[in-house]
Amino acid sequence: MKISYNWLKDIVDFDLLPQDLCHTLTFLGVETSVVSGGIKWEGIITAKVLEKQKHPNADKLSICKVNDGEKDYEIVCGAQNVEAGQTIALATIGAVLPGDFIIKPTKIRGVDSEGMICSEQELGLKEESDGIMVLDEKTPLGKKLEDVLQDIDTILEIEVTTNRGDCLSHWGIAREISAKLQKIPNLPQIKTAKFADSNIIEIKDKDLCTRYIGCQIKGVKIAPSPKWIVDKLESCGIKSINNVVDITNYILLELGHPLHAFDASTISGGKIIVRRANPTEKITALDGKIHELTENMLLISDASKPLAIAGIIGGEFSSITEATTDIFLESAVFNPGNIRKTARTLNISTDASYRYERGTSWEVAEMASWRAINLIVEIAGGRLELREDINSSDNKKVFIQLRVERVAKILGYEIDEKTIANILRFLGMEITTKVEKVLTAEVPSYRNDIKEEIDLIEEIARVNGYENIPVIKDSNSFVNTGKQNTNSSKVIKNISNSLVGLGFCEVMNYSFSEIKDLDKLYLNYSYKIANPISKENEVLRPSLLVGLMKNFVFNIGQATNDIKFFEIGRVFDDKGERKVLGILMSGPIWQTWWKWEENKINPIFDFYFAGGVISSILPSNEFTISENRSPQKYYHPGKTAAIVYRGKVVGQFGVLRPDITSDVQNDVVYAEIDIEDIENNYQSKIHPYEHIAKFPSVKRDISVVSDKKIKFDKIEKVIKQIMKTGGILKEFNLFSVYESEKLGLDKISYSFRLFYRHNDKTLNDIEVNTDMQLLLDKLNKDLDIKLRS
């Protein structure tokens, strides 16, 4: 909202310059900044236009001879409103305009110009102006502009938090200043009169309208407003319409209470009814649109038709026109929540609805009504004929008790009772003390944000200044929960550390996706957004694959082909919201390498390499691989596996279906691991130290040939059985898998490295050979596996 600095000064007497005022208000909780106005120039003087001639080379420019009382200047001017005889503001060579704009001698279309005739916009006095600024003709010449301009106003922009609807006016802001500076504000004199209720107003829905003051003024003359009103409205960005409408707007800016004026001749049946709309009702409003109403919307109507949408916008039909002579003036208090709902449903926001949504005061409603009557009668003439005031609810004063010790308990420092009482008094509260150290505050009704003790404490804190609250850094007074503090889950951290160590990049994607993209990945969604920002964001991702696949395609397009990505994030599927880890890998494992060509080390990610990555990042060897009994549909059904922890599947990985990745040459391997499951269920064991064997191991490499139909884990099982018997075979690993025509099409060869060790002695060849033969015999007997020749 725009606020006039001068207007504030009319209400409360203060010495702060605009910038200092902004600071003071900002530190009271009302963010304030200067938008325009104030003196931001140097070297601007008053001068008179002596002659005006057309520019020889440009239709829209003129050449003016200007005099400052001593000297003549030739100025090229582009404004349409410049005329000989005007007193104007002249920026001479060397003058500085707002924005550090320095006036230099220039040639405009071949004609020299010795300065510039200024507009109010160029001077920063207004945000917009039409043509040059014309000064009063009696203004002396050759004077500094700032010395002759009286009341140079500065316009401030205030940002009011949602709880402080009472600050949306000059009076409201002046109250804040007066509380901080401890000065009493001066409000305009308001004349009131006694009137007998006339029984023209009926409030049918008392829950939505707690006070309605209506009055009829007859014989007004609708005309343009006097200059002082127009100026004040314009400085706050409101267009002048006519005297009556302007007065209602003026009071809105002054006191913050919305008023509405109807043409009384349009009210039929002599009745004003405040009621909920019928579901079939419509109204053409002042915005020129026809609004269809619903039964939760509050209307101001007469005996037969709607006149206005209560608290939001008036009807076109009942508005004030030049022909209006009798007016009906409304000042009311409506239910904030209901106004907000209606305004949102109809998608209208007006100055009135903005204030009603934030709550208005039943006391100010009366003040505003009388203030309007006073001004209308004074400016537009007419006489007050009827007045009716209906309080449809208990409009009572609010009293709140404040314990002085509670202030210190919340803020952490003591403020004495006298200071507290003083702050609250300057905020407009009546303070009484019946019990020692307990103050009772009578809260003015415009402060609807103050409902309980804590709200008073906030008032005290902010008026006394947040900068005065001490900064306690003594760790003894800090809360100690006695818990062992942990950072984000250790399991997750270890896994992502491993992945980063292996060269993987972490990505972060939006949680939204498009159904079309899910279809391509054979994914179904479980959660659809009711109000998405766009079609691309219509559902919640059921898998991290959606985003990772996008990242993959994007980066492949950037001429990269080695992709190692992971993401940890929430997915939303039929199991609900879960945190998962997605890993996507494709292309060369090493991009280029020192002599990689001659060393032939440029492997491409495939199922087995991916398996290697996954097994190395999982927290323990209790995680095992198994058949994927219910694989995700995006996997190649022959190249996918499940990851199992203590008998439970915690993830899947595999090569993506070729039809998903048909644009790419290499396999794309994807793993999705239920990391939340691991976080919750994984128990890290402390492995006790194992003594290193005193006697050396004997290493043997063997290659065996097996039928392809026999799964590797069968072979592994046999070896493990032998190891379990407590013999000398202590460790083994698979170091090569080999297939070739020589072996036969249905054959496969595995090479193992076996480690034999005895705890008490060095083994000899015979002992090792005997044990190895045992293994070979068992492999042969159980699985028909032979030693490769």
Next chain:
Amino acid sequence: MNKIDSILKEALDKIKTAELDTIENVKVEYLGKKGKITEILKTISSLSIEEKKQIGSEINTVKNTLNEAIDSKKKEITNKLLEEKMQNEKIDISSAFSFAFPKGHYHIINQTIEEMSNIFVSLGFDVAQGREIETDWYNFEALNIPKDHPARDTQDTFYLENSSNLLRTHTSPAQIHIMEESKPPIKVIIPGRVYRNEATDASHSAIFHQIEGLVVGEKVTFAELKGTLSLFIHRLFGQEVDLRFRPSHFQFTEPSAEVDIKCVLCGGKGCRVCKGTGWLEMLGCGMVHPNVFKSVKYDPEKYTGYAFGLGVERFAMFKYGIDDMRVLYENDLRVLRQF
């Protein structure tokens, strides 16, 4: 006597000029079975015991001298050869940095969360997590934001179809869950992802991250809130950074404050980033509203607390000078590899 001396001199001269292929010959010539020194030994058998002893010991000394001289010459020669060999093996080192190991990277948002979390953990905070799908109660009602309250305007909400649930607009609902699940004292941060129904542009995103903080105890005050957050900001941006607490409004805290830091880019003079104010808005905070305590059945007379919430993307953007938020979610490797 003279003979021994002259043989020794002669031998030492030969050793001096010997090469790798001749040094063994010198050894044989003097110390071999038929070497000149060995020969002398053979001639002393006729001498008296006293003389034998004396000459024997002299010859031993000579032998030792020669052996040492030969060994050291050998070492000298092999060292010289090794040096020459290594000189010839000199490689072009200048291309070695072209073959960096492929390095992994954490996403900048997670790096920022981690950095901040570590500071809070060092100040005694625990780290918890919340859910992203929430109910109206947790996201609004329990936080003292009733239906049809204008405070809801600032948090445009995504709703789920066929459900009354929504996507949380802030991490604050996690406060409620934590208080429902545990008893004071509480001292926790909750980092997480939040959703606002607003168009994405350079400085707005429908999805972003926050870190929520909550401290509840019997003696928690605004002064401690100021202390904790000052420590945090100073550890994050350095001791010299100025900060200020400014009154603000949040429904779930009272009194509420906004924390600004002096613009890290212009040092407070005013620039494009701080919009000429010299200050950057960093986080919102305040004392937990008694109504929030009531909604989790805590006694607001007994317990007080403070809460705060800060935007992770904002910090990251300031810190690294990123001028467009969308960059953070494009996952372009050329960007990911920078951090």
